[in-house]
Amino acid sequence: MSAGTEFPFPFACKKQERGSACNMITVLAGGVGAAKFLEGLAAAMPPAEITVIANTGDDAEFHGLHVSPDMDTVLYTLAGVVDREQGWGLAGETFHCLAALERMGEETWFRLGDRDLATHLLRTRRLRQGATLSEAAEELRRAFGVRCRIIPMTDDPAGTRLRTDQGELSFQEYFVKLRQKPEVLEADFSAAAASKPAPGVLESITRADAVILAPSNPILSIGPILAVPGIREALRNTTATVAAISPIVGGRALKGPAARNLASLGYGATAAAVAELYRDFVKVFVLDEQDARQREIIERKGMRAMVAQTVMRSSEDRRKLAGSLLKELEGLR
Amino acid sequence: MSAGTEFPFPFACKKQERGSACNMITVLAGGVGAAKFLEGLAAAMPPAEITVIANTGDDAEFHGLHVSPDMDTVLYTLAGVVDREQGWGLAGETFHCLAALERMGEETWFRLGDRDLATHLLRTRRLRQGATLSEAAEELRRAFGVRCRIIPMTDDPAGTRLRTDQGELSFQEYFVKLRQKPEVLEADFSAAAASKPAPGVLESITRADAVILAPSNPILSIGPILAVPGIREALRNTTATVAAISPIVGGRALKGPAARNLASLGYGATAAAVAELYRDFVKVFVLDEQDARQREIIERKGMRAMVAQTVMRSSEDRRKLAGSLLKELEGLR
Numbered sequence: 001m002s003a004g005t006e007f008p009f010p011f012a013c014k015k016q017e018r019g020s021a022c023n024m025i026t027v028l029a030g031g032v033g034a035a036k037f038l039e040g041l042a043a044a045m046p047p048a049e050i051t052v053i054a055n056t057g058d059d060a061e062f063h064g065l066h067v068s069p070d071m072d073t074v075l076y077t078l079a080g081v082v083d084r085e086q087g088w089g090l091a092g093e094t095f096h097c098l099a100a101l102e103r104m105g106e107e108t109w110f111r112l113g114d115r116d117l118a119t120h121l122l123r124t125r126r127l128r129q130g131a132t133l134s135e136a137a138e139e140l141r142r143a144f145g146v147r148c149r150i151i152p153m154t155d156d157p158a159g160t161r162l163r164t165d166q167g168e169l170s171f172q173e174y175f176v177k178l179r180q181k182p183e184v185l186e187a188d189f190s191a192a193a194a195s196k197p198a199p200g201v202l203e204s205i206t207r208a209d210a211v212i213l214a215p216s217n218p219i220l221s222i223g224p225i226l227a228v229p230g231i232r233e234a235l236r237n238t239t240a241t242v243a244a245i246s247p248i249v250g251g252r253a254l255k256g257p258a259a260r261n262l263a264s265l266g267y268g269a270t271a272a273a274v275a276e277l278y279r280d281f282v283k284v285f286v287l288d289e290q291d292a293r294q295r296e297i298i299e300r301k302g303m304r305a306m307v308a309q310t311v312m313r314s315s316e317d318r319r320k321l322a323g324s325l326l327k328e329l330e331g332l333r
Numbered sequence: 334m335s336a337g338t339e340f341p342f343p344f345a346c347k348k349q350e351r352g353s354a355c356n357m358i359t360v361l362a363g364g365v366g367a368a369k370f371l372e373g374l375a376a377a378m379p380p381a382e383i384t385v386i387a388n389t390g391d392d393a394e395f396h397g398l399h400v401s402p403d404m405d406t407v408l409y410t411l412a413g414v415v416d417r418e419q420g421w422g423l424a425g426e427t428f429h430c431l432a433a434l435e436r437m438g439e440e441t442w443f444r445l446g447d448r449d450l451a452t453h454l455l456r457t458r459r460l461r462q463g464a465t466l467s468e469a470a471e472e473l474r475r476a477f478g479v480r481c482r483i484i485p486m487t488d489d490p491a492g493t494r495l496r497t498d499q500g501e502l503s504f505q506e507y508f509v510k511l512r513q514k515p516e517v518l519e520a521d522f523s524a525a526a527a528s529k530p531a532p533g534v535l536e537s538i539t540r541a542d543a544v545i546l547a548p549s550n551p552i553l554s555i556g557p558i559l560a561v562p563g564i565r566e567a568l569r570n571t572t573a574t575v576a577a578i579s580p581i582v583g584g585r586a587l588k589g590p591a592a593r594n595l596a597s598l599g600y601g602a603t604a605a606a607v608a609e610l611y612r613d614f615v616k617v618f619v620l621d622e623q624d625a626r627q628r629e630i631i632e633r634k635g636m637r638a639m640v641a642q643t644v645m646r647s648s649e650d651r652r653k654l655a656g657s658l659l660k661e662l663e664g665l666r
Contacts, residue, residue: 063451064458094429100451104476114447118396118433125397143437 025326026051026208026240030221031058031070032087032255033247034214035077038148040318041212042078044326047147051204053231055216056133056152057160057192057224058171062110063101065120066127069172070221071137071152072119079144087255090115109177134198151204153225156195160224161188171220180257183264187219189227197228205234210329213244213282215310217258218274219265235281241329243284245310245321246271250290254311272297279303284332286310286325304332358659359384359541359573363554364391364403365420365588366580367547368410371481373651374545375411377659380480384537386564388549389466389485390493390525390557391504395443396434398453399460402505403554404470404485405452412477420588423448442510467531484537486558489528493557494521504553513590516597520552522560530561538567543662546577546615548643550591551607552598568614574662576617578643578654579604583623587644605630612636617665619643619658637665 025045027038029052041050054071061067069088076082076090083089093113102108112120119140126136132155141150160171164182174182205211216222226232235242248271253259259269267273271287272294278285285303287294288310298305306328312318358378360371362385374383387404394400402421409415409423416422426446435441445453452473459469465488474483493504497515507515538544549555559565568575581604586592592602600606604620605627611618618636620627621643631638639661645651 063454064461065454094427094447096427096447097430097450097454100448101454104451104455104473106451106455114427114429115433117430117447117450118437118439121396121398121430121434122437122439128397140437 023049024051024204024208025049026053026204026211027214028053028055028211028216028222028225029070029074029214030055030216031073034070034216034221035074035082036087036312036318037212037214037245037322038074039077039315040312040320040322041326042148043315043319044323047078048149050148051200051208052148052150053201053204053225054137054150054152055221055224056154056158057189057220057227058175059157059159060110060170060172062112062120063106065112065117065124066133067110067112067120068123068133068137068152071150072116074150075119075140075144075146078146078148078150081144089113110172111176132198134200149200149204151200152198153201153228153231154192154195155198156191158189158192158195158224158228160192160220161190162186163188175220175257180260184219184257184261185264187223187261187265189224192224192227193229195228197230201228202230202234205231205240206238208238208240209333211235211238211240211242212325213242213278215245215247215254217247217253217256217261218277219258219261220256232281241284241332242282243286243306243325243329244274244278244282245286245325246274246288246291248274248291249288249310270294272301275301275303284325284328286321304328356382357384357537357541358382359386359537359544360547361386361388361544361549361555361558362403362407362547363388363549364406367403367549367554368407368415369420369645369651370545370547370578370655371407372410372648373645373653373655374659375481376648376652377656380411381482383481384533384541385481385483386534386537386558387470387483387485388554388557389487389491390522390553390560391508392490392492393443393503393505395445395453396439398445398450398457399466400443400445400453401456401466401470401485404483405449407483408452408473408477408479411479411481411483414477422446443505444509465531467533482533482537484533485531486534486561486564487525487528488531489524491522491525491528491557491561493525493553494523495519496521508553508590513593517552517590517594518597520556520594520598522557525557525560526562528561530563534561535563535567538564538573539571541571541573542666544568544571544573544575545658546575546611548578548580548587550580550586550589550594551610552591552594553589565614574617574665575615576619576639576658576662577608577611577615578619578658579607579621579624581607581624582621582644603627605634608634608636617658617661619654637661 073088123136163186166182262269271291275285295305406421456469496519499515595602604624608618619639628638
């Protein structure tokens, strides 16, 4: 198999050449939960063999700058510069520019730090110069010295709109400005559904040895990715083993509103409900030890259920979860 | 006289209605020297009756942001937030974003502070939204609570290019990056010469009671303004008394490369040489006490020479220079 000319990344090394069953791994990623898992994965295998497809349904413009919160959370975490306390943003961040914007009457509920601004300045400048979002992402990845590839799900605008009990909101209005308090009645991925997958997205799913859905919000983080035309089909058709890690543990989301989103949209707030959402393409479903009793329900969906400690409190937890999933995936090939 | 509909500012109060001989003053301004004088002027008369026409020949784009250094120096000084030590930039500034840009491989010789960035973000966003530079300037003026009107000389691109012994340079490459070390062999104002004056510029010269050329570099700060079509003609034809303050004292510029520019371009580095450059429209020329002996040369050019202490070390110096010039101008009407 030769690399297609339209595909920019050198997917040259194949499992046959390497002796390991899972060389090329592609991860569908939201923000904080995904970033934690990716940190573990990058410690458990050569990071250059990991491709991240990042959700851009939460991208937004603030003060004229294009901000890609999920992509940056992954970037900062993999670069080792994330604020580990909160899981996003840069460590040791300051907010002098934001304070100045506030004094000038700007809305500043989205907290852009001074160092973080540099990322958005570079990205926005490249976009204005005609670069695509993936080209800008690739430059940022290099600038931060991150070896995993990070591709946005699409280069097109794909902002998620939410119908809530407090009116229609953009994702960031819901998530940051209103602190996830409104009830989400409908998630509108029509922008994502009208977009094209970014270069490399479908190929990274098709050619991977395994694809992993990170423990991210299945509705608001993975949902937009699956709404991009071709991605769900690629997941169904790939020869890669597709795995997913439940972001729901003991009926609650480890972070963010995933449990409430699942409930208000009529799904159950359980690991099994998440598995059901991925039923048409996931072969291995990782659920937490606390939810071990759901193993049977999940296996009845035709998936292999893997019980693990999915709560990642330390770097060791992250590496361990990634390592055990890799081992499981290798065993299946 | 009714205000023209194309002229956005309410030039309603006329000297006849106010009892003072000089109500409406328009100042042609470069950066630090002009800002110091303007601070004094705004203390000596109602600031709302001052219009500043700012040089934008030194505007440049950094990291995708439109930066207007001279306009901002005037803005920050009049808002009382300037770094008084250096005469430009914001007091108590930090550079965290710039350091992050540098880590990402960006050129950072133009020192943008974190708080300063907020100004450029707002301006750039408004320009991207389709606003003119003067509309953005007006919003910034209000945001900073400055009562003097500040108008860019033009809303069009008007960057000064310099032919130097180290090649062709933009103004900021010469001024900041190479610290004014190259010899300027030719100043190219062709962009300014191809621009249109911003709304209000010609009217503010025509309708003013007096126009003052601030003590700014006559080549690189006032030169671009005079190159904008219609401005020099308006200065020649206005009924306002046109005055200029020499930026050259004792054969040297108080700040910046004005003396060297005058010399390398074949003019003398003297107050009288500056007066000669303005000969066709200036009626009152203010020279420093140190240069009192040049009074006669200047008066032979058909100007009224006013000797004053032009070196402005304190706020009191600034107010005194402005006050004595206002008194002189009032006496002439």
